[in-house]
Amino acid sequence: MKQHFLQYTLLLFIVSFAYANEMQIKEFSKKELKNQNIQIASLAAQAMSKNLPTKINKFTTLLSVESNASTLIYIFAINNTKKSDAVIQKEDHSKMQKNIIAGVCQSSQRFLQAGIDTKYIYLSARTKKLLFQFYITQKKCTKQSSK
Numbered sequence: 001m002k003q004h005f006l007q008y009t010l011l012l013f014i015v016s017f018a019y020a021n022e023m024q025i026k027e028f029s030k031k032e033l034k035n036q037n038i039q040i041a042s043l044a045a046q047a048m049s050k051n052l053p054t055k056i057n058k059f060t061t062l063l064s065v066e067s068n069a070s071t072l073i074y075i076f077a078i079n080n081t082k083k084s085d086a087v088i089q090k091e092d093h094s095k096m097q098k099n100i101i102a103g104v105c106q107s108s109q110r111f112l113q114a115g116i117d118t119k120y121i122y123l124s125a126r127t128k129k130l131l132f133q134f135y136i137t138q139k140k141c142t143k144q145s146s147k
Helices: 002-025 032-048 084-106 109-113 138-143
Strands: 059-069 071-079 118-122 130-134
Touching: 032 071, 059 118, 071 084, 084 109, 084 118, 084 130, 084 138, 109 118, 109 138, 130 138
Parallel strands: 071 118
Antiparallel strands: 059 071, 118 130
């Protein structure tokens, strides 16, 4: 998991540096900025997908990273043979939501400030059923930090 975050942080730094240099050259219109964010999300997803799937911990595997417009989408599989999908959804949703949002708000500030949102999707490794998903925006992080 640390390796994943180190790679992600390095990629964020590179993209942020390129973005900052570009911003110094000229001021973008909203349409140009949106197009640039779509490109950044796509490039980031491609770069992060090169070494996937990768095991995050004993229950979680990062399967893929995709982009949809200016949203980075992380797709994980949860493999817990001791719990049913319904139990995982009931017992783990709020704890995971709190931890994921806090983690993304802290580690992805530059992406979020640039208008690139993040979505985490968790599937059951056994049934491929959607267990939960979290959509994180800069606005959501601002609300969380003001609590």
